[in-house]
């Protein structure tokens with residue numbers, strides 16, 4: 001068993017000094033929001049996350065979700081924790097006040113989501129999926145649909161799901177076959193969906209499924225796909241729950257991790273056909289999905305940060321307690337806690353630096369979403385939206401890869417005990433492993449970054465990012481503080497490497513060698529961007545150190561962690577750019593039959 | 596009736612306490628602080644009284660540095676109506692706190708003051724008793740149940756060996772024990788609302804209280820490390836060790 005303590009000081013630091021919380025609270029639509037109020041919100045959320053949600057994590061892993069006579073039972077305590085979560089008003093954080101939400105910035109919502117995911121990844125998926133469904137209904141639902149579903153989904157009285165995947169349609173959503181036939185004012189849905197997270201559970205009386213399906217005469221591929229809202233229990237015109245809809249869970253998957261999150265095979269229309277209501281227009285389902293994709297991918301990227309944080313906390317606690325070996329330098333005979341060994345410290349610092357780096361990236365992108373939404377001019381809006389679109393696949397893929405690495409390293413810190421389930425380190429490692437897979441595999445993210453976000457605009461968005469990094473790098477190199485100087489020297493080199501890799505891809509434009517460079521390219525963008533944002537934090541930390549105050553240790557640690565990242569991680573930018581530029585050809589040439 | 600609840604900002608109960616190298620006290624730099632857990636229980640009890648309609652107003656008081664306002668905000672988010680911050684950077688001993696509480700009580704005229712039975716930092720267990728004595732009010736300490744009557748209260752006290760029930764006249768000072776209730780988690784809407792609730796600021800001088808410490812701390816040190824135990828082979832060996840070595844039987 002391990003405890004979770006929300007890293008509130010660090011979160012606030014990143015929000016204020018890296019993401020620009022100060023700018024957001026000035027925006028008119030956030031009313032009287034202040035950094036102090038945000039601090040209070042994080043403080044109280046941290047209590048719920050640490051006191052209620054986190055303690056269920058291990059039991060949830062052991063017990064798992066179970067299917068009994070068509071009913072999914074979540075593990076002991078989950079239902080009650082969900083009730084507390086919803087009663088506390090934590091489900092509706094970023095949504096408009098007029099629909100019963102709290103109207104807070106995505107940045108704040110993002111920090112809170114990190115807490116829930118750190119505390120208990122399986123638990124956190126339910127509200128995450130609900131959030132995605134709310135986004136869709138809000139953006140594209142009719143007034144009547146909004147009225148019928150939104151308030152109770154925002155309050156958390158009902159939850160939401162996303163139904164894309166079918167056995168033959170995973171990364172290629174266009175291959176889906178679920179059918180939707182018009183029947184008066186609604187459609188009848190028939191087909192099977194797989195891997196549906198929280199497709200069935202015992203938290204609430206109703207579940208609102210967002211389902212992609214094909215109308216009979218629709219063209220093949222993604223243009224033939226429409227989006228439907230399919231409630232588990234039909235809702236009468238007066239808002240009361242009516243008949244059970246023709247949708248049921250067929251089975252639950254046995255998984256490597258996130259055992260407490262029910263992953264369902266869903267069967268639509270076994271009898272009469274499931275009643276579904278078309279959202280927007282026919283044939284535009286995929287287009288609509290894209291509007292919630294950024295939020296959903298940010299949410300999953302954050303899972304990488306969250307699990308890294310949790311694994312880090314556990315590893316540090318263990319390293320302070322475990323006595324083994326002697327101090328290599330002092331010559332003292334007394335055995336020491338393993339945190340004294342430089343190699344263990346290296347592991348801990350790696351996890352910490354990677355966690356802080358990906359947190360900075362996720363919060364920066366969340367704030368960029370708020371900035372795009374609250375922009376005063378079209379130019380400003382486009383600028384921020386471009387930044388969001390460029391970095392979303394990076395948040396998703398870079399951070400979730402980091403989550404797996406971090407959980408693995410944290411397990412390593414435990415030695416043999418790490419391999420023993422009771423310790424709990426193994427659960428983080430298993431749980432972390434889903435995030436690079438779902439919500440678009442990391443391979444698909446890399447292709448998105450390469451194709452849609454880089455080649456399509458001939459590197460314009462990328463170039464704008466690199467230019468900003470270069471300005472900060474030049475400024476930092478002139479600093480009198482040796483930490484800041486070193487960080488920005490490495491950053492300048494990374495920016496140069498990134499620019500070179502980008503040019504190489506844009507020049508070649510297509511071919512298997514280009515596609516094979518997508519993943520190392522994403523990693524490179526991730527490194528340079530996180531290094532840049534940690535550098536920004538380091539500059540702020542140095543300033544705050546000079547100003548004094550009672551958080552000296554935090555600032556000192558921020559500076560040193562950023563330097564560690566520059567010296568141990570950013571230096572990989574240059575070799576990575578060579579991988580992007582040169583190494584794709586071998587992959588392209590290697591004959592299929594040689595595998 | 597009004598209920599007054601003092602809330603103290605202390606080192607968070609999750610934090611592993613470290614003694615300052617010079618032995619002058621414990622390390623509070625860069626240490627997470629939060630509301631004394633017994634005070635959370637007191638606030639919860641007061642808010643429940645309000646929710647039941649037996650109390651009209653819950654006032655939270657905190658004494659200490661600027662950051663005590665965060666502690667007050669927590670109390671307000673849990674449901675207290677307003678806050679009073681006695682701002683001072685002085686070290687406050689229970690007697691000084693009790694005197695200030697008395698001054699505030701005389702002004703606010705609450706029917707009940709619910710005080711945590713002790714604060715988890717110095718474990719004094721004195722403030723409630725001193726406050727009652729200074730005010731000349733009835734007191735009931737270590738409460739696990741409080742039932743309000745007409746101008747009276749029936750309080751179940753946790754004492755060594757069992758429970759004792761006492762009837763007291765109001766106004767009174769009651770100190771809360773661990774089992775009085777389980778404090779709630781503040782809800783997000785209430786945290787947002789707390790921001791708008793008033794906090795009145797004052798200082799010890801304006802309450803006419805001299806906070807000069809009456810006790811001198813000579814030294815603060817860590818408790819001695821626990822010695823490792825030994826495994827015994829048999830009951831006989833255990834008994835012999837208890838008789839001959841530990842000399843406890």
Ligand SMILES: Cc1cc2nc3c(=O)[nH]c(=O)nc-3n(C[C@H](O)[C@H](O)[C@H](O)COP(=O)(O)OP(=O)(O)OC[C@H]3O[C@@H](n4cnc5c(N)ncnc54)[C@H](O)[C@@H]3O)c2cc1C
Nearest residue numbers: 162163164165170171195196197263438439440441443444
């Ligand atoms: C626990 C869990 C929960 C899930 N929850 C949901 C949910 O709630 N709703 C939902 O709709 N789905 C859900 N999914 C499905 C998930 O989104 C898919 O598994 C994922 O998108 C990958 O699809 P696939 O499994 O078919 O793999 P495939 O698409 O078959 O991919 C296999 C491999 O090939 C690669 N690949 C595929 N196509 C390409 C290409 N064009 N170029 C390069 N590489 C390619 C992939 O990157 C991957 O490495 C969940 C899955 C799991 C395991």
